[in-house]
Amino acid sequence: VDANTEEKSLIDAQLRLIHWLMHLKKRGLQLSTIESYLGSFGKEFIFEIWLNKLDLKQQSIDDYEDLYRQLLKYSSERDEKAVQRDSVKGKTSRKMHQSAEYRFGRLKDFHQFCIENYDAPGVLVLQNSSFKHLQICNARLVSPLLFGKLLEKLENLSQEPTASEWVDHLSCLKLMYLLSYRTGLRLNEVRCLKIQDIICPELLYKEKENTVFNNITLHIQDNSYRRLKTRSANRQIPLKIALSEHEFLVVQRYIQHRYEQYLVNQQDDLLFSVNHRVLTDQCISKITVDLFSQILGMHHGFSFHTLRHSAANYLAITLLGSKEMIKTYTDCPWVKAKKMRDLLFGMKARAQEEIIQHKWQVLASWMGHSSIEQTASNYLHVLDLLAVDRIYNSPCIISKKVLEQCFSPVKSSTDYINLNRYTQQQKWFNSYQQTQPVTMAGRQEKKFSIEKSTLTPFQRLISFREGRLSEDTQAQEWMQRCQWMSTKWMDRQKFNLKTNYVYSKNLEESWFDELYEKAKKLTRPDEIIPLLDFHYKDDRQQDALKEKNMVKALKILLLFGKLRKNFLHFQCRMKGDEQQIVNFITGIEPMLGDHLYLEKQNYPVNLDAPERTVKFSFQRVVGSNKKNVTPLVIFNLMLKMMQKDELWIK
DNA sequence: ATGGACCGTGTCCCGCACTC
DNA sequence: GAGTGCGGGACACGGTCCAT
Incomplete structure (x- = not known):
């Protein structure tokens, strides 16, 4: 991607916008109306295109969703500011036109235009007719339990007679789900992984059959198949610490199997291809939404992209949360979480965990974001939980002298006392529920019949x-x-x-x-x-x-x-x-x-x-x-x- | 009893002109 | 760029009348 093509896609985006305005004019709208339409999201739209170097022609559904979510967020922020202004003036005005709901409608109109004229894919964020609904589904996370159900439904699907030709593709899809859920890879990042993207020395010496590899690292970079968002999305994902032991073995087995095929036919170098073919991203998106529908009914708002969101949040909790929090919300054992921190932050930094600053940066670059802000504002829905968790567990130091002035003499060898030791004795959640880990039922391991009971x-x-x-x-x-x-x-x-x-x-x-x-x-x-x-x-x-x-x-x-x-x-x-x-x-x-x-x-x-x-x-x-x-x-x-x-x- | 035609009401959203 | 008043269309809903 050179500067020239970047500029080109920016111009393309602007042309698209202008084309839409012409279309509105043709529809007979007055200029003043068109002006307010443009004002609804135009500037932010161009800004986002420029900032993230987006190429609209190459965007997948998930890319569009990201873009629109961001635009809608800007829109809501404008609303919030307006409310603040009003409350300062002491009035509570009922908004009529220039509201987030209104702008939502304009954006929807624009995207509809893009679907008709530019082959843009349908987008879930805009599909829901009510605007409020969107805010709820935005923050949906896939719990380990739900993820287990998703895998189960996928397994059911591949058992159906009509799916017989697709069984191998569906097994690949299962691994894609797993990788995205654990590492936060985008749909196209995982879909277009190449054999060459896998960094793993053991693969080259194909000696012992049953050894466990020390590590497998995925190198996420742009390639001819994949359409990455930014150049900064060049990153490496260590699977050994991202996956559970069993999951790692499953992935390892698949990689070994694919590698042997690859040695025979080096043309076919995509990790998840079956005879030169990989499921299309539209197809994957659709299957995913359907599977979630089977579990949750209609209008659930979950998509493949939700897996990435979930990964971001679980990673944040695993890297930054307390032991209790990790056990409550994730299926990651505490020992493993500590290992992850050691590896990602470095042993020395871990020793002074309270004060290391680059934790957020680690998370952002894991997710392939260029700024911490991007991860935090778009992906993390558990920041408040993390903050409370942090406050609750942070040391509360008070001088011994102060205590002695207020109360009676205090026994302590140091001049300072950490009150937290005492407050924590009445923990609210000293009996937390350990989240059950995801079960990965393989086709061979478990016979599946359609489980009607679920x-x-x-x-x-x-x-x-x-x-x-x-x-x-x-x-x-x-x-x-x-x-x-x-x-x-x-x-x-x-x-x-x-x-x-x-x-x-x-x-x-x-x-x-x-x-x-x-x-x-x-x-x-x-x-x-x-x-x-x-x-x-x-x-x-x-x-x-x-x-x-x-x-x-x-x-x-x-x-x-x-x-x-x-x-x-x-x-x-x-x-x-x-x-x-x-x-x-x-x-x-x-x-x-x-x-x-x-x-x-x-x-x-x-x-x-x-x-x-x-x-x-x-x-x-x-x-x-x-x-x-x-x-x-x-x-x-x-x-x-x-x-x-x-x-x-x- | 049934079905069609028509009408009034209320709601929602849209378009426009206008002000600050 | 934000906000407002007004007019109007689309639509759903229920009620009434009338012919069969």
């Missing part, structure tokens, strides 16, 4: 519907029940559908889909669909009765309910109908938690009126607002009902 019934249902778990017969039965229910409730012609049609094949699937879509729309962005954690009070004696009433209510809903728009209708014509409705209410109402209530219209029914339909709706209450969420609740009830076999016995 999926919720809802996930199994949806997986089955999408053909991912076609052999799950239980889910198949549930699906049929659901289709029957949604058809009976929603299809105006099929109100009289009999239960013996539950397993008939010619039910229309669209009714279920419609209900599912409606439920999704009513779900708040931070929720997974089955949000209604129906409340049961602990009182055991009441439980049996409550359960009985609930089953009764569900049976009534099953047989007599009608879903019209956002309302649940019950006819009240025959003599028994009135009692059924009462039963329904008494069974349902105790299930609803604090945020839901059952709203009743035309109840009790006026038996003389021609119209004798009771209309129920479920209302979600937030503060003083209420919202009709009937389809969502019905969908949830349906999920419950499909599992209750007693409802389906003839």
